[in-house]
Amino acid sequence: MEEKKNRKITIIRLIKVIVFLAGFVGLSVIVSYMLTPKSSHPESGISYPSARGFYGEPENTIDIVVLGNSCAYSGFSPMELWNKFGFVSYVASEGNQNLGESICIFDEVLKHQKPKLLIIDVDCFWQTKNEISRIEYSLKAYLYRWFPMFKYHDRWKTTTMEELFADKQYNYRTTTKGQFLSRDTKAAEKAFVMEKTDEVEEVPKSSVVFMNILLKKCEENGIEVLLIDIPANHSWNYAKHNGVEEFAKENGLHFIDFSLVTDEKYAINWEKDTRDGGRHLNSYGARKVTRYLGEFIKENYPIEDKRGDEAYSQWDEDYKEYKAFMKKGRKNVKK
């Protein structure tokens, strides 16, 4: 009798817990919708609006997408790639982007675009200090995707009553195509030269797991993958290079390490091509990386040259802005 009663209590409690959690999920979905920015313009409070400018491009017009952290949006130039090779690309990189975030934003891209090539700056394989925080931050990215309330909770300060239940209209377009344009020039203390070693710093386990998810997605969508490392003197070394090279070999991917490019035309000048003492490239360094990359893509991937195509005439207009910006020349900033 007593046992039966206890079982009944347990079942009731279990039902209560399930209903409570279901209520929590339901409320979270509603609150998430209310707090998510309804526009992708920078003033809307959306996270990294520039990385989400692909929403503003006509559907299925982007052929190449670049993912990664700040090194990627500083060191790759879609406009340069357009002008020199006619390839249509977009940088969907975010500051400190981890692979969880890369997957989430790539899913956003795939809803709107059909890229043929995904370029990943491998610096994000080692994002954050240790394996636990890498897993934690990547899982957080998923949480933010399912419940944007966690990411945009602070918008209670700025949102309006009308905006709370309005429809989403993501159409912000930027002429930089996700690149962070910078003429700032701050020389590195010394040129970054990687000392060759046979040591191998394996790609962290968690990054391998998330990369496998990303690679599977690409395979399903017929997208090729290219790994690159854009030079940064604070986070890269030869052991990591060896680790990525092994990973690339195992997965049949190309890997370009720009820190090892020695051709004078493309090699980074650590006096002139960095905006903050070597941590990030400036737009002149990005130009070198992109030109090299363009040649490599031309030789290895079936990406079409869209120059002259009427549908892309706006890109010629956008390029004029980029050109005018680059023409102003380097701007030295204090050491």
Added chain:
Amino acid sequence: MGYTSFAYLGLLAASFFFYMILPLKHRWKVLLLFSYAFYFLNSGKYIVFILLSTVSIYLTGLMLNKIDDGFAVAKKGIPKENKKEYKAVIAWQKKFVCVLAVLFNLGILVFLKYFNFLGGSVNGLLKLLHLSPSVPVLNLMLPLGISFYTMSAISYVVDVYRGKYRATDQLGKVALFLVFFPHIVEGPIGRFDLLADQLYEGHKFNYNNMMLGLQLIFWGLFKKFVLADRANMLVTTVFKNYMEYDGIYVVVAMLLYTLLLYAEFSGCMDIVMGSAQMFGITMSKNFERPFISKTVSEFWRRWHMTLGSWFRDYVFYSVSLSKTFMKFSKKIKEKLSPFLGSMIPAAVAMFAVWFSTGIWHGASWKYVAYGLYYYVIMLIGMLIEPATVKVCEKIHLNRKSVGYRLFQLVRTFILVNIGMLMFRADTFSSFMHMLGSMFTGFSFAPVADGSIFEIGCDIKDFAVLIIGALILLAVGLYEEKGHSVRETVARQNIVVRWICYYALIFIVLIFGAYGRGYQAAGFIYAQF
């Protein structure tokens, strides 16, 4: 891995799951395993220090047991005239073993935490004497929670020495007592007799414990995310650039820091106690509404209570009840006056307590000054107490009236805030500068023209902080009357209950200052 990280919550959930599925007698092993995993993930190779402390106090306990047992057997066969002598030998042996263990554990703490501070002070002194500095600066790291577990370790050894309880012969019990993962980072400082059995015996799954524990964890998250981390934005700006601010800016920064520290530390304790409660374990309270204290001594009985009681039991009593001191006190009573006879020994013992309290918080003279600040206030209070009573009687001032109590509350609040200012300021001289600068250029103009809302906290942040602080106050006053908010809510019907739970959760999730754009206030006591 902070208490507010997903990693901690994951670890808590995993340990809870495994704890509940294993047979009762093996459940303590889950806690021990997860505690060491937590420690190792946070401290890596520094885990060796807590292992050393564990083994040292375990062996010391066994040795003390052995001496006691040997004495119990031997005293039957010893002639009456030799008993006293034998007892003295035994007492000396026990003292020697105990002191050795205390010195070993304290030595590790002093070396790792204070070597560079002491070395720097010696070097400074040598420099003053025009001698070249001779003590090297070492690159030392502090193992996680060393200031907390060392105190627990010492309390175990001293309690066994004093005969409060017998030492255990189970190494796992001692190990778990020291390393239990919810309390290892910021306490509360555990006592073996109150905690070890609870940790060691298996607890059955209890739905109410789980729910009440989770509620307490969310209450702690409310304090941490909504109040502490939000206040941190303005506090950091002002304290970091203290030369640029004066008047009301410094006053507001000081008040917000007091709120921050209380919300952060007591919030962390709520998370710790809530975590433990989920397993059916009750931990000692560390806070009891400190801001309704009428005196500074009362404040310290309500603030970081396990630290205060530790210093009372193992420093104050050790000094004031020592034979030397008892004799000294007796002499003063006979030769000078009974008042001084009780006053002077108390003052000396209190000095030891407050000097230790100060330096326990950090290896710098600023923290010594912090401890002595409270010492001086309490000493003055004790000295003028008889005169105050007389004056109040003469002017017919009722010391139990609401007005007088309010005066006491405000006075204590101001004194505590000044203490907090010293605690947070980078150095003693920056504290002095900030204290002085409060009175220079004080005006309400920064509030009127809105400039105070431009240094980290805007007007909406202030609204959240003020409402949050009022909620804390209301809950505090309700609990001071002997009620429990959690139990009161639990008595309501399901609709009201769930509204309360959802409200608390969504207030934390929406109004919490977390994520990009916010700099969380670190767990301040974790660095001690």
